[in-house]
Amino acid sequence: MTFQRITVNPDVCGGKPTFRGLRFPVSRLLGLLASGETRESILKAYPYLESGDIDEALNYAASLADEQVFEFSR
Numbered sequence: 001m002t003f004q005r006i007t008v009n010p011d012v013c014g015g016k017p018t019f020r021g022l023r024f025p026v027s028r029l030l031g032l033l034a035s036g037e038t039r040e041s042i043l044k045a046y047p048y049l050e051s052g053d054i055d056e057a058l059n060y061a062a063s064l065a066d067e068q069v070f071e072f073s074r
Contacts (some may be wrong), residue, residue, distance in 0.1 A: 001063050005056040018058070019053045029057045 006017050006026055017026040024046065032042055039054055
């Protein structure tokens with residue numbers, strides 16, 4: 001899967017995936033969504049983000065979850 005909005009640059013946020021070269025990590029956005037923030041509240045609080053960034057972050061997370069294997073103790 002190719003991502004158009006997510007970039008990785010070793011000089012930006014320590015090489016973590018960010019949006020369009022901005023200093024805003026994908027993980028931060030996913031954390032906001034996981035904590036219950038709405039799309040609208042995120043876009044209002046971070047006006048440099050776009051709705052497409054949120055869509056791509058969710059697709060990125062889904063692709064990572066599809067590739068990862070986690071072992072859970074019983």
